[in-house]
Amino acid sequence: MLTVEEEGQVVQQIAEGRKRIEAELSKVIVGQHDVIEQLLICLFAGGHCLITGAPGLAKTLLVSSVSKIFHLNFQRIQFTPDLMPADITGTEILEQTESGHRALQFVKGPIFANVILADEINRTPPKTQAALLEAMQEHQVTAGGKRYELEEPFFVLATQNPIEMEGTYPLPEAQLDRFLFNVLIDYLSPEDELSVVMQTTAQRPEPIEPIFTGEDVLKFHAAVRRVPIAREVAEYAVKLVGATRPGREGTPDFINQYASWGAGLRAAQTLVLGGKARALLNGNAHVQYDDIARLAHPTLRHRLLLSYKAEAEGLTVENVIDQLLQTVRHG
Template identity: 55%
Template structure:
């Protein structure tokens, strides 16, 4: 849908969508198109990943990126930070990484008066866009420190709370192949990630283009298309997009049907799932639907927006059991079956 064809906001949105919000939402599809074009100067392919990262950012969510090494995940995140004009930091998570290494710590210093004082030295979490590389390689205590930052937008050190910068966007990577020396991410932390993104191998044509473009001395300069203030304004505008009651009912019905002990769950969910999604999944589906509607030039959320977001929101929140493993049933297949069943 072109920008000139953008639908007018429904009357029920007039109370929450002001003129500034409407202007931002109208311009968002063209802005996203420009961002994709800029990223295309460095990133070949990965259009789905780019779209999903942008959706999560606009919805104030965090992403877990699953993919083998060498698929340009770090370059993608670095390039996105350049275009959005956000402060960027990469942390390589390792088994010896301690909570203070990412949050910061109190340092004892001597003042001009000869007395000693504690000064808080900020860690790398005090950033706007954070790439947590191989997050499953660090111990649970350090994962918990990151969890607080993701959920609460602040960290606590020595009994003192320190607010993080806004926007605060975490992209964590995980290698799906090499599991030696890793720590399983607890369900509570997985639930804090809005999306679980699968970064796939490039196609033949894309890999040829990657080979040709990366074996010469060329470093494309990217234009800055956004800044922190405009991102915050867009995030606010997105939240003013209404969710019709019928769509909200569909979202809750879909999420509740993932729970094996729920009376509305189908037989295949009862057979193959050990655990389903909680209320945070419903919230994230609705927020993702709002951003997808915005990118399509609409001022209301449709069921199709929820269906697009469902695999990204649900697949890391559903725990399969031994029946699924024995019969080769994957989470993505179960989500697809559930969508067909609920429809």
């Protein structure tokens, strides 16, 4: 438990740390300011993050660079169609003990790290994707009837290609819900793309310098949870999420038409917790309505399932969330 003075120091460290983080990332990442902010909010809130975008948009580079900044144990798992669950969690092998007897020994898999990069997670079948479920929710792995705790802090940062691309499998809804955010990374502006081309073809980038330790990150998690939020602001988050559920009293008509499934309780918790982390990163003392609204897209885009009618009319989940923000008012 931190003292009031220590907590104040942590809050100041977070506010000042954002500029240092952005300065380090600028060595290898150009633009993508919203993507970086959402990824940092996710890490400071202690959640897992799904990063969606076409190949070649520096998704993997971004995750590996962030892990270096936080000086955490990093493991990359390349998800392929032939990847098995034991390749992620680990497996039991038969070994000879010092006494000469044979016994099963558990060999830990790459999941036993602080930061897991699940690269192209939707290129492996659902059976293997599901191997992450227990680790993401309980921060533990069960093998041979025994539980093995994962070291804290523990994050899964997964990248995926758009689901329409060849050779991809949709992630199960239960696993999608365990990701705090689904961050959408898009093509750069022509100016930023020109900067990338000039930088990457001239000289190698400077190495990323570590800024925070794992102990710092755990302090950040505790500080985020103690950020105050007014009841009215929390009610706005709950109203936003509740309005995504079709067939309920008070649900907007366009949701009843265009959504076949809405967001659950975790979405409201994510909006509030993410809002607290965003407030700290921006140097604010409490959560504001804008913090909730700005996080609606990364929170809801992977939890809102559109109907066939929406697809037939060419609507995207982004369109529906935009209309939701215009319909559900705060205050």
